[in-house]
Amino acid sequence: MHDAFRCFPLVAVCIHSAALAGSVKASSEGADASGNRFPAAQAFDGLLATGWAEGDSGAGKGAWIEVKFDRPVDVNSVSIWPGKVDLAERSLREYGRPYSINVVFTTPGGEVATPVRLLDPGEQGVYRQDVAVSAPGATAMKVTLDEVVAGGIYDLTFISEIALNFTSGAAPSSVEAVATWLASPAGVTLVAKDREEVIALFDKIKAAEFGDRDALRDIMERAADG
Numbered sequence: 001m002h003d004a005f006r007c008f009p010l011v012a013v014c015i016h017s018a019a020l021a022g023s024v025k026a027s028s029e030g031a032d033a034s035g036n037r038f039p040a041a042q043a044f045d046g047l048l049a050t051g052w053a054e055g056d057s058g059a060g061k062g063a064w065i066e067v068k069f070d071r072p073v074d075v076n077s078v079s080i081w082p083g084k085v086d087l088a089e090r091s092l093r094e095y096g097r098p099y100s101i102n103v104v105f106t107t108p109g110g111e112v113a114t115p116v117r118l119l120d121p122g123e124q125g126v127y128r129q130d131v132a133v134s135a136p137g138a139t140a141m142k143v144t145l146d147e148v149v150a151g152g153i154y155d156l157t158f159i160s161e162i163a164l165n166f167t168s169g170a171a172p173s174s175v176e177a178v179a180t181w182l183a184s185p186a187g188v189t190l191v192a193k194d195r196e197e198v199i200a201l202f203d204k205i206k207a208a209e210f211g212d213r214d215a216l217r218d219i220m221e222r223a224a225d226g
Contacts, residue, residue, distance in 0.1 A: 026065040030055035030156040040065050043162050048126075049086045051160035059096050059150040060157030066142040067162075075135040077165040078103055079128050080143075083121040084158035093122045096157030100147035105135035112138075120149055 026040035030053035038053035043065055054063035083097035098118055105112040112135045121127060135141075141164070148157045205212045 024065070024067045026052060026054065027063045028055035029053070032154065032156070038156070038158070043159050046161070046163075048081060048160050051081075051084055051086075051158045053084070053095070053156040053158045054145065055156070059148045059155060060098075060145055061148050062145065063157065064142055064144040065159065065162075066140060068140045069138065072108075072137040072139050073164070073166050075105060075133055075138050075141075075164050075166060078131045078133060078141070079161075079163040079165070080116075080118070080131065081126070081128050081160040081162075082118050082158075083126075083160065084156075085121070085126045085160045088126055089122075092126070093151070094153040095151040096148050096155065097121050097151075098145045098147070098157060098159060099149050100145075102144045102146055103131060103133065104142045104144070105133065105138040106140040106142075107135050108137045115146070122149060 024040045024044055029037060029039045031037045038051060040052050042050040043052035044067060052065055054060040054065075056063045080101075084091040084095040097120065099120060101116050101118065103114045103116060112133065114131060114133050116129070116131050118129055119127065143159070143162065145157060151157070201212075
């Protein structure tokens with residue numbers, strides 16, 4: 001598993017994604033054969049178990065996703081989880097994943113574009129790609145899929161999550177609300193309880209002769225949900 005994924009801050013993912021209170025749209029939104037839809041907003045919901053899938057014809061080259069912020073923000077990096085990661089290697093290979101993208105911020109000084117070449121998660125496994133940018137006063141961000149790796153089974157290319165890191169400026173109200181709750185007695189209690197439960201699950205895995213599949217699945221689901 002890629003080091004960048006192992007060390008990602010679970011709480012930060014939720015906070016930065018929650019900050020995107022503005023509108024989110026995409027060139028298209030895909031759905032699978034069972035009718036499950038993958039709307040653009042799911043790329044900013046803080047959950048790795050969900051995601052956005054383009055619904056363009058073909059493998060998705062040229063598809064895009066865009067978010068407009070509820071106020072100007074100073075951005076210094078973007079984190080992207082490429083591919084459909086809910087079932088790890090299985091879903092990564094079955095569905096398409098971006099290979100080359102262009103990240104463009106709209107700022108008072110004009111557009112700030114950053115081309116990014118991604119590792120193929122179909123080969124690397126689930127990971128997070130961090131992209132350094134300098135976008136002061138940004139009011140919008142657009143990510144375009146310039147090149148994609150076609151899925152082995154399905155013609156849908158996924159981005160599971162996009163998160164932003166802000167450097168300065170007033171925090172959006174949704175960020176302040178999450179931070180306030182995390183610092184509250186209820187938030188502190190719930191975080192501590194969740195940590196204790198994860199430790200107990202890990203101990204259960206170590207104690208079993210051949211591990212404990214259910215306990216491992218529980219831990220993975222908690223990580224995917226942030």
